[in-house]
Amino acid sequence: MSGPVDLVEVWRGDILESVHQGHAVVCGPDGEVIEAWGDAEAVIFPRSSCKMIQALPLIESGAADAHGLGVAQLALSCASHQGAHIHTDRVQVWLDTLGLSDSDFRCGPQWPGDIPARNEIIRAHAAPYQIHNNCSGKHAGFLTLNRHLGGAADYELLDHPVQQAGKAAFEDVTGETSPGYGIDGCSAPNFATSVHGLARAMSFFATAHDRSDARSKAAVRLRDAMTAFPELVAGETRACTDLMRAMDGRVAIKTGAEAVFVAIIPEKRMGVALKITDGSTRASEAAIAAILVKLGVLDADHPATKARMVPEIRNWRGTLCGHIKPVAALL
Template identity: 65%
Template sequence: MANPVPMAEIWRGAFLESVHHGHAVICDESGQIVQAWGDPHAVVLPRSSSKMLQALPLVESGAADAFGLGQEQLALACASHQGAAIHTDRVRAWLDHIGKSDDDFRCGAQEPSDKDAREALIRGFEQPCQYHNNCSGKHSGFLTLTRHLGAGPEYVDPSHPVQAACLEAFEDVTGATSPGFGIDGCSAPNHATTLHGMARAMAFFAAAEEGQGARASAAARLRNAMVAYPELVAGEGRACTELMRAMNGRVALKTGAEAFFIAIIPERKLGVALKITDGTTRGAECAIAAILVKLGLLEADHPATLKRMNTPIRNWNGIETGALRPASALL
């Protein structure tokens, strides 16, 4: 088993102060590894980077079409949004459309990370609701599928038909039996796989086209929704949104908690999965940016890139004290 390798570095002046180690895999549509760093067989919890996989049953079951869901809803089903009005207004309308309410969610209330939304709650002496939860789009998809299947209300239970469908889809597109699951921040099961398995799944999404079968058609629709509405997948100022915009919709990106990141590259039919082992977001954002630059998909001097790679670090006086840089292995 290979050890994690340096992927992002913090320099202070001439001194290497900190290093973020990790693993990454680029996979082609046949499931073969094109390039890898660290251990491609490392078992990982992909966290929110697996939301597209969890949304597959929503589309391929016919539930999305039965309830007239469009690209905005499909993008939200894959989202880790920040609770801005553009997110919560759509989630609430989705709930109304399927005859459900905030009380039907099982994701838990979360204070929005969007500054305007958070301050509006404070000014109104209001508490956050479950629709503010960054995973409320995914859970709206779960509720829609629950209604379509006529299943019970506890849709996050691992034995529930919704979660059984998610596991079947997850294992199919990763190409491996999951060794188990952890409970995610939104209370849904999050299944483990290898880093190679996640990259294989992302390559499946990259190569998928509508009309190739229910699963491939679902994958293509979800991927296309993400790149059509990058602002719904994350939000203003967030890496997923800004980097997708920087690449003009050529790549779908999705972060996951504890420094996971994936990329779906349709024009190359490639999938990328990476994990920074210390769980630090800045390391994952720097590493995914470096890989996308290496592949010729992201401009190294684009402002969205420079926020996350070769990024100056300044102190409170505005003095440049160092930089966040990709490690040499990624260059």
């Protein structure tokens, strides 16, 4: 048992100003720890980084195929999107196909992260809907599964068949009995696991093409959907989208609130999970980029890499004041 370790440094001039600590794990094809920083067994909430796990029952149950879901919809089921039209228009069509409306969601309204979409709402003197919630794609998946299972309307409740199916899948691929859960920002339960367990789950996705069982086949479809539509998984200017594009669809990555990040690397048959303990997104983006560079799947000189791994710090006048960088151990 160990504590968090230094992972990302913040320099102002030539003086170290701040340090972000955390835990990170790289798992091999059998779920074994290949490399770790900090405490591999630290218990965390994966938050939105585990959406591809939550979407497994959508495919396994037959609901996705019964309702004719395409690759783009599967990508949205794993997404924390910006609420741009590219996202919400697709989710709206999905709802229409189900014969449902915005009021059937249980995720709550959220202002879009996409500035043009946000400004459009403001100019109309309107308010955001639940479809603008960054998790509306995941919840459209929940609604589809719920329709297939014939469950009650409150699909977000812990004892609902939709969430119980998600919990069973989560505990299976992490290889751990979850020690508890919290309620996520979108109202669904979020089950805790260790950083190792989360990395083990990502290695399950990374090696899923080696197997022919229903869960593995579902994992292949979801990870391939993410890499086929990186712009749907997050959105323009977002790290997930930019870094997946930089890796030409070879790696699926996903962030979660409070500075969690995961990566699925099929060509290496590896899974990665990390957590920055202070919840800093700038640090989780720098750390995941550094690990992907270290593993040889991300080009250190790519502009998207530099923007996340070693970003400059500039003041309001544009003056260069400092920089952020991963610690030497990550490099």
